Every structure is written in structure tokens, then in C-alpha cells.
Amino acid sequence: MVTLSKKVQAGTIGLPVGIKDITRADFRNEKWIQAIEAKGYRISWTRSAPCPCKPVNEQTDQPDPNCPLCKGSGWVFFKPDGAVANQKIIGPLTDIQAKLIADNGAVIHGIMTSLAGNKTQYDSIGPWLAGTAMLTVRCENKLGYYDRITCLDSRIVYAQMLTAGAPTALVKPKYPILQTNLLRSIAKTFVEGIDFTVVVGDIQWIAGKAPAEGTILSCHYLTHPTWRIVEHPHTVRTTLTKFKEKQPLTPQGTPQDLPVQAVIKYEFLL
Numbered sequence: 001m002v003t004l005s006k007k008v009q010a011g012t013i014g015l016p017v018g019i020k021d022i023t024r025a026d027f028r029n030e031k032w033i034q035a036i037e038a039k040g041y042r043i044s045w046t047r048s049a050p051c052p053c054k055p056v057n058e059q060t061d062q063p064d065p066n067c068p069l070c071k072g073s074g075w076v077f078f079k080p081d082g083a084v085a086n087q088k089i090i091g092p093l094t095d096i097q098a099k100l101i102a103d104n105g106a107v108i109h110g111i112m113t114s115l116a117g118n119k120t121q122y123d124s125i126g127p128w129l130a131g132t133a134m135l136t137v138r139c140e141n142k143l144g145y146y147d148r149i150t151c152l153d154s155r156i157v158y159a160q161m162l163t164a165g166a167p168t169a170l171v172k173p174k175y176p177i178l179q180t181n182l183l184r185s186i187a188k189t190f191v192e193g194i195d196f197t198v199v200v201g202d203i204q205w206i207a208g209k210a211p212a213e214g215t216i217l218s219c220h221y222l223t224h225p226t227w228r229i230v231e232h233p234h235t236v237r238t239t240l241t242k243f244k245e246k247q248p249l250t251p252q253g254t255p256q257d258l259p260v261q262a263v264i265k266y267e268f269l270l
Helices: 029-039 095-102
Strands: 041-050 075-078 106-116 132-137 148-151 156-163 179-184 196-199 202-205 216-223 226-234 238-241 254-257 260-266
Touching: 029 106, 041 095, 132 226
Parallel strands: none
Antiparallel strands: 041 075, 041 106, 041 148, 106 132, 132 260, 148 226, 156 216, 179 216, 196 202, 226 260, 238 254
């Protein structure tokens, strides 16, 4: 049992007796917001929530791999409330950028720092690439765990295996293609403009050039980087303001939310 001193009572607040209040200055939150809006990246923000599909394993809560809603990922995505794509604020968008936003996205500005590619040795087989960064957005944009973040003005390299469908069917990569660097099967290398074209991020075969249905393709391309929020250590940050406050909410000032910061990680590394 802890015995409280007679001089210190549980729940005591305020300065000790004999100590005068110090001169204080309010945090200029509007300056921080100004920096975010003026210097921040244009990003597409999509909110996420757990899928209501019934887990196929009660011990691990593994989502249903045949779920038509989440496609086995365990997460559903939706557009943030009140999201408005104001062209006067965000500027012109390409067809691919507009497509990303139309798919449950909202355009906001965010400052990205501490971009890391540190390799940490987790086992003897090989290194693991962190692929993390810090994202700071204004307080109105309440980021949540596993939300999807796509940087609309940056490009990264991505490579994946694709499977050719019917000759007239589009081949849809994991992320929209901005530029192809390589597309080939075991037997042939396909050339953009001769064998295929890229239509709003998807591959479309030119008549007579499509490989046989079911052909495995190696595709190396540029795309907009996509992250997921994996930690949000600074989602609750508040300051007390007195300047120009006629009736402060508390004797120390009125609580005001500060910009939100979260840790993001490349989606394809999760």
C-alpha cells in the first residue's frame, strides 16, 4: 500500500505554493498547417476497416480467402467523409491519378520524412527491407491503422508476375503502370507500342500480338508508391491556446489539436 504525504494529495493540480506562473507563448498551429499545405506531397488517402467476413480459423482470425468483399485480405476500404477533390487546391490530375482517387481516395497534403531503406538482419537467410517513412498531415485528417496512402507525384520501381488472359482482355497489374521497363515471357520480350500499349495503368495487347492465354509474364515498371499505416504514435497531440481566447475552456487555455503523424510502410512489404 502506498501512503500519500500530507503535503501532496491525490489529484493535486496547479503550481506549488510560492511559485509564480511563468510567461507562456501559444504554439502557432496555423504555421504548421501552412507548411503542410505549401510543402506537403499530394497524396491519395483511403480509409480501411476490418472486413465483416467470418474467419476460417478461429485461432488465427484468418479472413475468408473466398470473400467477395475483401478478396481474402481481411480489410475493406472506403472514402473518407467529406472528401472533396478541389481542383483549385490540388491542381490538375492525370488519368491514373484521377483513377486512384476515384477508387475510394481523397486528396490531402502530407509531409513525408525519415524515408528509410534500412536492412535489418532478422534471420540467416537474408535481409529484410524496412521501407518505412513518417507522414504528417493536418489534424482534420484523422489517419487510422492500415489506411492506404498513395503518393501522387512520386515514382518507384515495382516488379511482379502477371498472367495473360484472353487476347482482348486487359492485363491488370497490382499497381497502375506509369512506364514499363520490361515485359516478357519465357520465350519472348514484348515491346510497348509494338506488342502492347498501356491504358490508364493496364496492359492492352495490340491485335495479333497477345501471347497464349495463361502465359506467365514478368513485368518491371514504374508506379506511384503505395503505403499502409502501420503505427500512429502521434495521432493525439494537443496544445493549449490563450491568445485571442475570450473565454478559455480551461484556466490554462483551450485545447487545440495539432497535426497528426503516423508511420507508413510500403504495402508490398507487408
